[in-house]
Amino acid sequence: MSGPILSLRGVTKSYAQGNAFDRLLGRDTRFVALDGISLEVARGDIVGIVGESGSGKSTLANIAVGLTKPTSGDVLLDGEPLSVLMRDHAGPWRRRVQMAFQDSSSALNPRKTVSRCLTETLALRGVPREQRETEALAMLELVGLGAELAPRLPHELSGGQRQRIGLARALAMKPDILIADEPVSSLDVSLQAQVINLLSRLTRELGLTLLFISHDLALVRTLCSRIIVMCKGEIVEQGACLDVLDRPSHPYTQLLIAAVPKGIAGRRKPTSAPSRGHAQDSVG
Numbered sequence: 001m002s003g004p005i006l007s008l009r010g011v012t013k014s015y016a017q018g019n020a021f022d023r024l025l026g027r028d029t030r031f032v033a034l035d036g037i038s039l040e041v042a043r044g045d046i047v048g049i050v051g052e053s054g055s056g057k058s059t060l061a062n063i064a065v066g067l068t069k070p071t072s073g074d075v076l077l078d079g080e081p082l083s084v085l086m087r088d089h090a091g092p093w094r095r096r097v098q099m100a101f102q103d104s105s106s107a108l109n110p111r112k113t114v115s116r117c118l119t120e121t122l123a124l125r126g127v128p129r130e131q132r133e134t135e136a137l138a139m140l141e142l143v144g145l146g147a148e149l150a151p152r153l154p155h156e157l158s159g160g161q162r163q164r165i166g167l168a169r170a171l172a173m174k175p176d177i178l179i180a181d182e183p184v185s186s187l188d189v190s191l192q193a194q195v196i197n198l199l200s201r202l203t204r205e206l207g208l209t210l211l212f213i214s215h216d217l218a219l220v221r222t223l224c225s226r227i228i229v230m231c232k233g234e235i236v237e238q239g240a241c242l243d244v245l246d247r248p249s250h251p252y253t254q255l256l257i258a259a260v261p262k263g264i265a266g267r268r269k270p271t272s273a274p275s276r277g278h279a280q281d282s283v284g
């Protein structure tokens, strides 16, 4: 298909503010978390979504993945509206758009082994029972982890290993779009580099489209081909990643870049990642 894989058209999300008493007196107001967002994501793009805390990045991600319903506006996957695709609960949207979360410890069930976590996801995808163990091991290998982790519980893993299990679980659904919400923020710099390099490799090898939400402009520069800058629920600037980061036109983007210590925002590259969108995988 030649059109955008993901489109948002005039998407707004607002939340009621105030308590029941306020509402009774007609004093309730609504807080607008997303204000008429429109964007298009091309297949295979790696899109960085940046902006200060509270600017609406996670709300946007949750709407794109179908976890949050927009107050108004349309979300389309390959031109088909989310509202139609979501009618079937285990339907195409659920499989095709997956999310990898920031907090890997709460994203995994503490009572389920790595193997069970992956085989259950594979079952959801309809993989026959007898193939699930083998495929679970293949998923572990894909994210650079060994079969010895399969019987372990989440608390028996390191933070970086948990992060990659979360990624493996999202990838086990064979998604077309992966949304990674601050996927490396809890990791140290070398683990960050591993996960970033892994994401870069997987987007190339699996033809994934990646939405990468981050506060770290240097990581976005390294990984992403496009960038979306959000401020107070609106997109204030978007375009080719290097163009926007090197020549920001909106004052908010300029502030965001200026807020990062010199030499870090601009051109830091994680270990062994040669250039944006072409980071080498250093996962062992």
Ligand SMILES: Nc1ncnc2c1ncn2[C@@H]1O[C@H](COP(=O)(O)OP(=O)(O)OP(=O)(O)O)[C@@H](O)[C@H]1O
Pocket (backbone or CB within 6 Å): 015, 031, 033, 051, 052, 053, 054, 055, 056, 057, 058, 059, 060
């Ligand atoms: N369920 C909710 N009810 C009310 N307000 C909400 C709800 N969810 C989010 N918000 C508000 O919407 C705004 C956007 O939140 P969101 O989590 O999307 O921001 P963000 O850019 O992802 O922030 P961060 O970088 O800190 O994760 C915030 O002001 C937040 O308090």
